[in-house]
Amino acid sequence: MNVTPPFTSHATELLTNYHAVRSYTDTLAAPLSSEDQCIQSMADVSPTKWHRGHTTWFFEAFLLNPYLVGYRRFHVAFDYLFNSYYEEVGQRHPRSERGNLSRPSCEEVAAYRAYADEAMDRLLAQPLDGDIIDLVTLGLHHEQQHQELLLMDIKHVLSTNQALWPAYSGQWIADGISSANHDQVMWVDYEGGEVWLGHSGDGFAYDNEGPCHRTFLMPYQLATQLITNGEWLQFMADGGYRTPTLWLSDGWHLVQEMGWRCPFYWYRQDDQWFEFTLAGLQPVILHEPVCHLSYYEADAFARWADARLPTEAEWEYAAGNVAGSENPLQELFGRRWQWTSSPYCAYPGFRSAPGAVGEYNGKFMSNQFVLRGGSCATSQGHIRATYRNFFHPHTRWHFSGVRLARDAS
Amino acid sequence: MNVTPPFTSHATELLTNYHAVRSYTDTLAAPLSSEDQCIQSMADVSPTKWHRGHTTWFFEAFLLNPYLVGYRRFHVAFDYLFNSYYEEVGQRHPRSERGNLSRPSCEEVAAYRAYADEAMDRLLAQPLDGDIIDLVTLGLHHEQQHQELLLMDIKHVLSTNQALWPAYSGQWIADGISSANHDQVMWVDYEGGEVWLGHSGDGFAYDNEGPCHRTFLMPYQLATQLITNGEWLQFMADGGYRTPTLWLSDGWHLVQEMGWRCPFYWYRQDDQWFEFTLAGLQPVILHEPVCHLSYYEADAFARWADARLPTEAEWEYAAGNVAGSENPLQELFGRRWQWTSSPYCAYPGFRSAPGAVGEYNGKFMSNQFVLRGGSCATSQGHIRATYRNFFHPHTRWHFSGVRLARDAS
């Protein structure tokens, strides 16, 4: 995937973008039965149906209710059912019990989407001031984020059915990606020094990508490519999962408690390694980038390889703003989220926006690490060099991989 | 409900019974969407879809596979997915994760049912020896048990949706039962002495209802009617849930840990008590028998009322084999399962049958109490005076109530 230009926030194009994003959600849900769409296979997972409702609610709560004169909400209970975590908006259905909701049905959710889309058409046909344009733009990026979450979550849902190993769609062979074989890790040198970190300029970015600010980098190197399944098998064969000194203390406790011995979604059958993918259970392909790792595993692998993970500043500086193909670093965007060693926290001068929208990113700044670069499941136009994804270090159900770094010698 | 004769096990009528029982399961599932049918709202609950599959698997595993020549099982994975707890049959999908299975779909389960029914038609058209007849009969009683479980479970599933309070079916107003008002507890005296306990004779009974054996009863009394919601409100008003000396020690810990203050499914709204029923949220009706109690609550109420719960021997002796209408005790059958003070254990001389069918009842003889009499959710023809239902004392999602007993003065 190249980094395509994000959709603009010009009013004239907003409606086109709105329809494109909204209908892509429906495209993603299309292969799924109503049963598939209502299951929550662990607390971190949300049902597909809920993603479809929640992204619609976002437009209703932040745009239609306040700004479309005469709008009547689709259902009075949906504020309660489809609010994710916005305390300012009010009480919510408990997150861990989203999978107990058989109602509204998939059909009712589809009706809710159509109803809100029709209303949004009317809103977007009006002259819009900048605040509204910004909120619509945010709503579309928000929906794109949920498109990737939808894929992460349905993969987990289907993976629990280990008698049938259902495929989401045969089009997602090896998660949709074929990769050129590469022989060995190559390193690119960076001088470092004083650099700027964070988003500036005109395009859309989340609040947590700014303010743009100066920082220092020591000279460093980044690997040109992502760690592959084949390299991961070497780590496993060398006792990586049984060697405590490779691991952070919290990680080692988890390895023992959970019995981790391989990446998430790997299964051993008849002396062969298989990987559960969106296309079903498939043999592990050696030259594919390894996927579905916790931070702890990524960090332990780096230590085993006598390297380390990059900081997000190192990654962002190297990624620059150039498209992937001109960069000596390959696989920067759209293959695997790359764990950085940077805890997710505020950039200097960051302040959350007032009101409920300010809860979008700022309140999660503890206990998480930043990932960069997007994955095969990231929606087109949703990724950029300054984008900061974040997850707790023990989580594994995202499309995460490893790019190594090291200090310049 | 009167106690209707159970379906016979004569071969000539077996096919009729088979179709009646099987189609009643479909009748019960009919008001439910495919989403409703795949949810497991707590570990004790199974999805409707699973009940439909498991009851079919019972016939496949115990009759079609061994006895129908040339039978090919519908799907090789269904032994794994639809086995409940039969260790002899093999590995099983974990019970607490039945709600993660989006596949097979409701439609596939319907096809499975039709496939097995067609095969059963062929089997039942053959000359049958007694063992097979007994197994078919067991399978039908098994399916009737799951019919009540299906209703218990779907009630729980729907109850978790407290924004929408979905009704299962409007026909089940106050769980389908209207009750005559009664003014006060009346007592019936029993002399006791040497009595016989347990099933004997020709009709069907589960293995745990026998052997029929002698026991002694001291003189005792039973209340003519079940405890009502109105009486339960008096218990609550008198601090019943806040008075530790009324409770068994294990029960009191639970009251504090869970914050119990009223029967399960009761909710307080605008200074009024409501009860979630299969017909949706309804005001509590004072003269209805109280429902959905743990053993601990039933026992505490009895102590508060200066009475006690009956033993199962006392209950069974009083129930006799007469139909409800001739008995001075009212509401014996088909209204509320009545908690007894008898732990569920083996009758003298009881031995489990060999093979997987022997796992049906015997292996649950610890930590449970016996309930008698059946409920409004019990299938026609499934109840009898010797029937022993059993649940752990902390559970509440069954249609359970209270009939008081006391020693003769």
Next chain:
Amino acid sequence: MNVTPPFTSHATELLTNYHAVRSYTDTLAAPLSSEDQCIQSMADVSPTKWHRGHTTWFFEAFLLNPYLVGYRRFHVAFDYLFNSYYEEVGQRHPRSERGNLSRPSCEEVAAYRAYADEAMDRLLAQPLDGDIIDLVTLGLHHEQQHQELLLMDIKHVLSTNQALWPAYSGQWIADGISSANHDQVMWVDYEGGEVWLGHSGDGFAYDNEGPCHRTFLMPYQLATQLITNGEWLQFMADGGYRTPTLWLSDGWHLVQEMGWRCPFYWYRQDDQWFEFTLAGLQPVILHEPVCHLSYYEADAFARWADARLPTEAEWEYAAGNVAGSENPLQELFGRRWQWTSSPYCAYPGFRSAPGAVGEYNGKFMSNQFVLRGGSCATSQGHIRATYRNFFHPHTRWHFSGVRLARDAS
């Protein structure tokens, strides 16, 4: 151990008994350091120091406070710290946090004991009415119960120290018992029929041992001796802990969850089985009665041996009231508590006494099974044929063993 006469409740002998029982508690604590005495190694365990304080509090709360004119309690906080479970007496320190109390010190507890003993001397020197005599007698039996608990608990405390394996006292080799070798299980026949169960007559008994009442027994057999370690090793070698069909359902879940593979306190070292005893880590002696089993293990063993556990009525009838040496059954008393298949519940006509003393036994009548016969850790004079000990079926830290029963052929 023979069944010695229990101490009488004649006022003239009460003081002698009082001193004997109280000083035996001190004898039991004597080998223990102050550190040993304050540890709670699991929630079921109480520190030795707490046992010493609680048994003293019993006399203070139920005798000195109400009946000794001018008595001033030793410390106002001890009602809170040393009340075990008497709701009527008031609030209590949480049971699971008894091991966090470094104060009062062992020395202060010793002073408390001396203070209360001096006051009891004064009380017992007065003319006493029957109620007081009964309460003192209850207090002494209560203290004897805690003497066995003290030994159970300190054994568990010391067992957790698996680097040092500290011995409580070298006198307790193989828990103090040498056993005659026996070659094979011998059976004694009992006709059964109408029998009387429960305590009657003059001697002391707990309230739960009555009322004495009639019951019926089918013809049955009991094994003359307890199951030995050698026989248990055969069960293990035959896959007893890996065969689900031998187990109750609740038990099998526990076997898997806890990884049980041998009796509690057994450890495998250098291809040999060792048992942690009060005399430290010792090789398992084949002809000793096996000890420290859950109900589930006892029940599974019986099923493996094509036998069953006795009911408490069968056990009590066979034990009679004769001393052990005249009985064809050996090892009836004072070796291992023998699990019965009887859930712990009320005898017909049982009612708890009013007031706090009524909480002694009655409120535990759920989820437990009865054990009979006493163990090597039971105090002299504390056991009798009608004595009903009870524990939850998953517990193992008591000195429990197995005597088999079976139906007469």
Next chain:
Amino acid sequence: MNVTPPFTSHATELLTNYHAVRSYTDTLAAPLSSEDQCIQSMADVSPTKWHRGHTTWFFEAFLLNPYLVGYRRFHVAFDYLFNSYYEEVGQRHPRSERGNLSRPSCEEVAAYRAYADEAMDRLLAQPLDGDIIDLVTLGLHHEQQHQELLLMDIKHVLSTNQALWPAYSGQWIADGISSANHDQVMWVDYEGGEVWLGHSGDGFAYDNEGPCHRTFLMPYQLATQLITNGEWLQFMADGGYRTPTLWLSDGWHLVQEMGWRCPFYWYRQDDQWFEFTLAGLQPVILHEPVCHLSYYEADAFARWADARLPTEAEWEYAAGNVAGSENPLQELFGRRWQWTSSPYCAYPGFRSAPGAVGEYNGKFMSNQFVLRGGSCATSQGHIRATYRNFFHPHTRWHFSGVRLARDAS
């Protein structure tokens, strides 16, 4: 407390320092009974006795065993019992079960200390190369860290005894600190710009304090004083603990789950706030710096006050290397550990040392936040401007407080 010079690592003074540090541990343990010393009141707490043994083991494992010819270890099991978390050294007694170890006794631990001290005297009398001197110095700083942990832990142990509220020592009134009253928050301005962060130069520092490296600071302000109890009460009165928008998401979940309503160790009695201190239960003093806060509380307070927490770079730059009295910032050192908004992670170029000593700091670099400045419980000579303490954000049993920061206007 002023920042006194740390003890030097010159060989000639090492012995003096060794004896001073070691005997101070004994001084801290002196007020405690043997019962006090063996209790572990939560998993994070270690018994006093264990701290005394573990600090001794550190010298044995890293100095006496490898470097003192002919040294025989005191007890073969102490490697297992007193190793804290050094995977390279071998297996360990589980951390959460340190409180189950009644043996070795306090007396045996004292003998162990004397034995190792005598051996260290011999080692330190020899000519020493730099590596050994560095290890001894590390061992002394390690023991000083445990001196503060000992005080934190015994405070927690004693706090659980809420019937007796035992005082550790009356000398620790209000935790030993009297504070000048201050009227309002005053701010000191800092220009920021390019600064150096981390330890350089000759004195001792832990590995995680380096390498010294450049970073940028935006203009900022720091409060001259710590937040007081009085100011915290205003936060509470303004609904601070009930306002979700003040909190990080993880923190708000914790507030609800744990029912936090005030700082740790605060208790409400008779309409007055009390604080459990090392001198027992004391009324909350309004002008004292507030203590025992989680990161989440500190962060929420800052948001409520329209400010933020400082980064560790901001704090360190402002602290400089000057002694506290010359600095416009008061209460920098030795009063309360000051939460920073900086997650604990590696400085650029950081690498753990090889071998077990490398496990000292590096493996904890996830999920923790840095605190700066030391507390009233920090040992003399153990604090410096570059010192990085770290705890998980939910923890509260450390002597932590709040200093506010904000962006320059």
